[in-house]
Amino acid sequence: xxxxxxxxxxxxxxxxxxxxxxxxxxxxxxxxxxxxxxxxxxxxxxxxxxxxxxxxxxxxxxxxxxxxxxxxxxxxxxxxxxxxxxxxxxxxxxxxxxxxxxxxxxxxxxxxxxxxxxxxxxxxxxxxxxxxxxxxxxxxxxxxxxxxxxxxxxxxxxxxxxxxxxxxxxxxxxxxxxxxxxxxxxxxxxxxxxxxxxxxxxxxxxxxxxxxxxxxxxxxxxxxxxxxxxxxxxxxxxxxxxxxxxxxxxxxxxxxxxxxxxxxxxxxxxxxxxxxxxxxxxxxxxxxxxxxxxxxxxxxxxxxxxxxxxxxxxxxxxxxxxxxxxxxxxxxxxxxxxxxxxxxxxxx
Numbered sequence: 001x002x003x004x005x006x007x008x009x010x011x012x013x014x015x016x017x018x019x020x021x022x023x024x025x026x027x028x029x030x031x032x033x034x035x036x037x038x039x040x041x042x043x044x045x046x047x048x049x050x051x052x053x054x055x056x057x058x059x060x061x062x063x064x065x066x067x068x069x070x071x072x073x074x075x076x077x078x079x080x081x082x083x084x085x086x087x088x089x090x091x092x093x094x095x096x097x098x099x100x101x102x103x104x105x106x107x108x109x110x111x112x113x114x115x116x117x118x119x120x121x122x123x124x125x126x127x128x129x130x131x132x133x134x135x136x137x138x139x140x141x142x143x144x145x146x147x148x149x150x151x152x153x154x155x156x157x158x159x160x161x162x163x164x165x166x167x168x169x170x171x172x173x174x175x176x177x178x179x180x181x182x183x184x185x186x187x188x189x190x191x192x193x194x195x196x197x198x199x200x201x202x203x204x205x206x207x208x209x210x211x212x213x214x215x216x217x218x219x220x221x222x223x224x225x226x227x228x229x230x231x232x233x234x235x236x237x238x239x240x241x242x243x244x245x246x247x248x249x250x251x252x253x254x255x256x257x258x259x260x261x262x263x264x265x266x267x268x269x270x271x272x273x274x275x276x277x278x279x280x281x282x283x284x285x286x287x288x289x290x291x292x293x294x295x296x297x298x299x300x301x302x303x304x305x306x307x308x309x310x311x312x313x314x315x316x317x318x319x320x321x322x323x324x325x326x327x328x329x330x331x332x333x334x335x336x337x338x339x340x341x342x343x344x345x346x347x348x
Contacts, residue, residue: 046286047108050081054103054111056095056118058088062224062312066141066271067112069306070297077293084112091176092118093127100129105279107286115139115270116180119329123336124178124344135280136272137287138294139320139328143222143269143312144240145181146252147172147188148233150212158236158258161218165194173207173216176200178343180266180332181220184239184255186339191261198342208233222268223249224312239266244315264331269316272325295319 053071057063064084071082087095092113103109115136122131149155155164164170174182182198189196199216201207204225211219212232219226219233226233227248235249243254255261273294280287297303298319307317320328336343 046283046289047078047080049108050083051078052103052109053082053084054095054099054109055084055086056088056092056099056111056113057086059084059086062269062310063112063114063271065310066307066312069303069310070140070294072306073297073300073303074294076302077296078290091121091178093121096121096134097128099274100127100134100276103276105276105282107275107279107283107290109279111274113272113274115272115325115329116266116268116332117176117178119332120178120180120183120336120343123333123340133277134274135277135322136274136325136329137280137291137322139270139272139325140298140318141269141271141312141316142240142244142265142267142318142320143224143316144238144244145179145184145220145266145268146223146226146235146239146249147185147218147220147237148211148226148235149218150214151232151234152214153218153234155218155236156234158253161236162188162192162194164217165189165192165196169195169197170217171215172196172198173201173210173219174198175203175207175221177345178336179220180268180270181222181239182343183332183335183339184266184268185220186342187239187263187266187335188237188255188259191255191259224269224316227313228311239263239268241265245313248313264335266332266335267328270328291321 053067055063055067067084075081087098095113096111096118099111147158147161155161161170172185177198177200185196185198188194201210204221207219207221208225210216223235223238223245226235227245230248235252237258238252238254240254241256243249243252256263298317304314307314
């Protein structure tokens with residue numbers, strides 16, 4: 001199955017490379033602009049007050065911990081603090097709607113979200129705002145989606161799962177339906193002929209519990225919360241081009257390698273900073289400074305030390321620019337469109 005040739009433009013994210021270049025001269029040449037004295041002079045007074053960050057999830061979760069580890073270092077470059085505001089609800093929809101409705105386009109208000117699950121929201125139901133008015137400008141981590149089982153499970157390999165799934169429908173615990181890991185399970189079923197029934201269990205904690213007790217035959221989640229609990233769970237498959245944690249995941253195979261498929265990586269944890277395009281258009285100089293200083297955080301030894309407190313694998317960390325974030329969202333949108341009815345819970 002070649003997902004790369006099955007894109008349905010009706011479910012495009014609303015963004016394109018041309019949109020990015022058109023909406024921001026800074027995105028087209030942010031690195032170069034940041035090095036020019038003129039750019040520095042234009043942004044010399046920015047920022048002169050704290051920067052607000054809308055977070056479309058609850059306080060204290062993985063996004064919160066990652067954001068604080070980044071901003072604890074980023075603030076040293078910008079000489080101001082960051083003020084996170086949390087808007088959980090509707091799988092991220094509440095936070096995005098709040099940001100697009102309330103945030104000013106002065107480059108003092110950003111959004112920090114998890115691209116995969118939140119972009120899939122727009123596949124299921126479009127937001128009230130025009131998708132062309134918003135863009136992600138920096139992806140900061142990549143945690144692949146996986147298939148996993150309890151250590152007590154009779155399934156020892158992904159081939160065991162597929163064989164059983166051809167005999168009966170297997171219940172797959174997921175944090176929510178519109179999620180990259182859920183997409184991975186659905187794509188795996190379509191590719192192999194195995195029958196999977198994704199059951200949303202409202203978050204990773206409940207999903208792990210469902211798999212641990214045997215209520216679920218298997219689970220599909222981001223890898224980070226599973227490899228850190230290696231005594232209880234075993235990773236059987238990764239939905240990425242490469243396994244970033246072979247030693248901590250029993251050297252689990254990737255879907256493309258094991259099944260000779262051609263699926264884009266389904267990164268289930270893909271946190272990113274986003275902003276209104278109008279803010280970039282009005283203040284390209286400020287945006288250049290914002291982008292350049294954020295990129296610098298990822299080579300600062302202080303960030304690695306701060307990130308260690310999140311207890312997430314360092315292998316997930318990496319700065320990816322606006323064009324790379326766009327590529328990710330288009331891939332997720334494309335595959336999500338194929339399984340739109342299932343993600344919306346309209347059929348099984």
